[in-house]
Amino acid sequence: MSDFETVFYKPERNGAWEETQILKVPNRGMNFGDGIFETMVLDQGRIRFSEQHKNRLFRGLDILQIHREGVDFESLEDFLLESYPSGTFRVRWNLYRAGSGKYTAESNDCEEMLQVSAFRPAPQIKERCEISDRVRLSFSPWSECKTLNALPYVMAALERESRNLDELILLDQRGYLSEATASNLFWQIGDEVFTPSLSCGCISGTGRRVILDALREAGVNCREGEFLPQELKKADCVWVSNVTGISSIVQLGSKIYSAEIHPVLTSLFL
DSSP states (O other): OTTOOOEEEEEOTTSOEEEOSOOOSSOHHHHHOOEEEEEEEEETTEETTHHHHHHHHHHHHHHTTOOOTTOOHHHHHHHHHHHOOSSEEEEEEEEEEOSOOSSSOSOOOEEEEEEEEEOOOOOSEEEEEEEEEEEEEOOOTTTTSOBSOOHHHHHHHHHHHHTTOSEEEEEETTSOEEEESSSEEEEEETTEEEEEOGGGTOOOOHHHHHHHHHHHHTTOOEEEEOOOGGGGGGOSEEEEEETTEEEEEEEETTEEOOOOOOGGGTTTTO
């Protein structure tokens, strides 16, 4: 599936999705990062964790005060089932404020663009990891959203590549653990699982929500909070996750971790 070419779709007035190579530019998504996106896995015609994606999508639109009228998650699922009934794909759904204008918006209506591309699962193991030297995240009323302004993660990825690492952990401006370059962060100490609170500026990941729900349903004590990097020295294992799966961190600095994740999570993203 790696040779699958990315396909772009725009919704027409009748609600049908039509393939397009031409996007309306300039738009507020391009000019100001004024919008959100949802990255999803389409597996055998079904969106994995669709209810969690839908809830996060609508929460993000509400936070950014973009009208959700006309945004039809169910019709999108029907379209994808009809167009891609088999195989596994990566789906990115961009939703941005309509109109042009400058910083003051002319409209709060929503425009959409859909991107379907090849799916690549998260690697099971990420060998070498460090704390970012350059990038710090900040909490805001919309920091939990996957906004189109993703420059901190672009710069973090550049730093990760320049340092020849497999992963990079980001802190917030106060020095608390936040997340990784494109994933939420977890670690286990004894029987407890820890993850940074959304107050640390991390994304409210769909994978994060699924993992916390599964662990708590299994009776595992999960703590969301504000933790300094020194906490990771106490960890037995560390992993990062997004909707494509879970990756175990083997080494952070001189600290070596077990690559075994909690058994509740082993089949969660299959």
